[in-house]
Amino acid sequence: MHKFANPAKFNRLADIILPWIIGLTVLAFASGLYYALWDSPADYQQGESVRMMYVHVPAAWSSMFIYLFIAVASFVALIWRHPLALLAGKAAAPIGATFTALALITGSLWGKPMWGTYWQWDGRMTSVLVMFFLYLGYIALWEAMEDDEKAGRAASILALVGVVNLPIIKFSVEWWNTLHQSASVMRMDGPAMPTEMLKPLLILGIAYQLYFAVVVLWRMKLEINQRKIDVMRRIAMSDEG
C-alpha cells in the first residue's frame, strides 16, 4: 500500500545513518561547549551568567524547529496517509516539549540575575509558554485514544490548527505586553554580538538539531518495533482461534 513507507527499510536506513549523526553530535557538542565555556569572553554587563545563553537560545530555537517538524509531518500524514509521518510526529513531540521546558527554565534562571525576577509576562516568554501548552495538548491527544492511527490523525489536525494559530498567538501576546507593561525586556536582536560569542552559539544550535535527529530516529525505531510486537501478538492470538 505504501511503497515508500516500508518500516523495515526505514529501520535499515536509520541504522546506517545513526552512527554518523551520533558522531557528529558528539563532535558538535564538544567543540560548542569548549568555545562556550572556555574560549569566549564574559559579558561586560552580565558577567559569567551570559554563558546561560549557550544553553538557552539553542533550546528556544529547537522548540520552534521541532514544532515546525511536527506540523510538516502532520501534513504529510493527513494528505498522503503516510504511517511513518504519524510516527515521526509522535516521536518528536516529547523532545520538542522538553526543549521548550528547557528554554523556559533556563530563561527564568537567567532572568533572575538579569532582571531580578524569575518570570516576566513578557511577550516572548509568554508565547513560548503557550507553545509548551500546544505540545502538551498534542501529546495528550496521542495518549487519549487507543487506536494509534486515529489518535495520530487527530493529533495531526491539532498540530496543523496550532501552526496556523502560533503566529497569531505570538503576535497578540507581544502586542498585549507592550500595551500593558513597560518594556523591561532584554533583546537579543539589539547590538550585534561579538563573533567569539556567535561561534559557540551557532555550533551549539547545530548540535541541538543533530541531537534531535538522533533521538527522533531512536524513538521512531522504538515505535516501529513496538508495532511489530503488537502485530506479532495479534497474529499469535488469531492462530489460537
Added chain:
Amino acid sequence: MTKPLSTAAIFKGVVARDIRLAWSQGGTGTMALSFFLIAVTLFPFGVGPETEILARIAAGVIWVVALLACLLSLDRLFQADYEDGSLDDLALSPLGLVGIAFAKITAHWCATILPLIVVAPLLALLLNLPSGAYQFLVLSLLIGSPALSLLGAIGAALTVSVRRGGVLMSLLVLPLYIPTLIFGVGAVDAASMMGNPLPHLALLGAVSLLSLLIAPFAAAGALRLALE
C-alpha cells in the same frame, strides 16, 4: 430524486434542533448561563470588594469566565450526538459534514453564548465597570465570541470519542483562545481608559474570521475520524 435540494433548509433545521436541545432538559444552555453568573460573583469574594480593583479587572473577569462557560458547554457539542448515534445521520445528510459542523457551531453560539452576552452588562454593573465601556464590552463579546465557539468546536470534535474528554479538550482549546481573550479585554480596557478600542475590535474580528475559515473544516475532519 429530481427534486432540488434545499441545503439552506437543512442548515436551518439543524440549527433549530440544536438550539431546542440546548434549552431542554439536560441541555447546556442553562448550565453555562448559571456557571457564568455564579463564577463572576466569586471574584469579589476572592479579591475583595474595593470598587477600584473590581472596576480594573471587570472586563478581564467577564471575558475569562465567559470563555470558561463556553468551554464547559462545548464538551457536549458533538459528544451527545456521537453517543446516541445521530452523528451517523448527520454525517449522511446531503448537507455534508462541514456544513453540519458549521450549523452546530452556529446553534451553539446562539443557544449558549448569546445569553451570556445578554447578561454580561448586568455583571459588569456588579463589578463596577466604568460607564463608557459597556457598549464595548458587549461589542467585543459579539465580535470575539464566535471564535470561542468555532475554535472550541475543533477541540470538541477531536475529543468526541474520548471518554471524559472534557479535561483534554480544555488543554487543547485554551491555548488557542489566548488571542481572542487578549483583544477582547484589550478593547474594553482601552474604552475604560479613554483609549481607542477600534484596533482591538478589528483584530478581534480578524481572529473570528480566520477561525471561521479553519474551524468547520478541521472539526468535520475530526468528526469523520471519530466515525471510522
Added chain:
Amino acid sequence: MVFEGLHFAVGPGDYLHLKGKNGSGKSTLLRLVAGLLPAYSGTLTWGDSDIAGAAAARSEDMIYSGHQHGLKPVLTLRENMKSLYQLMTGLHLDDETLEVSAEGFGLLRLVDQPLKYFSSGQTHRAALLRFLLLDRPIWLMDEPTVGLDSENRARLEAFMQAHLDGGGMIIAASHDPIGLLGRSLDLDGFKASKVHLEQWL
C-alpha cells in the same frame, strides 16, 4: 478491517443478507457501503459511477440505520422524525405521512410522547420508521429485527418485502435469518483483520 476478495452486487429487487459471527465485520461492511467509512482499496460503484469516498453523492439514494437509534430522548417521536426528515431531504414532513407510517409500526398513539418514555422495543420500532418515511431505493439495515416481538417482526418483513417488490434493494446484517428471499453472504469466510498489519513486519 480487511475483506479480501469480497465481491457482491445488488440490483433492483435484490435482498442481501450479511451473516457472520460477532466481530466478523457485518456492521463495518454496512458502514462502508453507507459511506461512513473510507475504503482503503477496492471499488464501490452505484450505477456506472464509482462512489467510494463520495458519501454525499449517494447518500440521497440510501437509508442507513445502525446499532444506535440516533433519536433524542427529550424530543417527541414527531419532533425526532421531522428533524430527521428535514436533515435528510431539506423538506418538511407532513403530519399525515408521519401518522400513517407510525400506524404501520403500531406507534400512532405514541407519536407525541418524548422518546425517553419509550421501551427499548418501541424505541427500536421508532428507529425503523425512517425506512417508511424516506423514499429511497437502498436500505442498509444493521440488526433490524433485534428486540422485535413476532407481530412487529412480521410487520417489518412485510414492509421489506413490499420495498423489494417495488424494485428496492436491501442489505441487512443480522444474526437470525429474516424471512425474505434473497442471497446471503457469510462474512466468516473472509478473514477480517486490521488494516495494514503486514507492513510492520
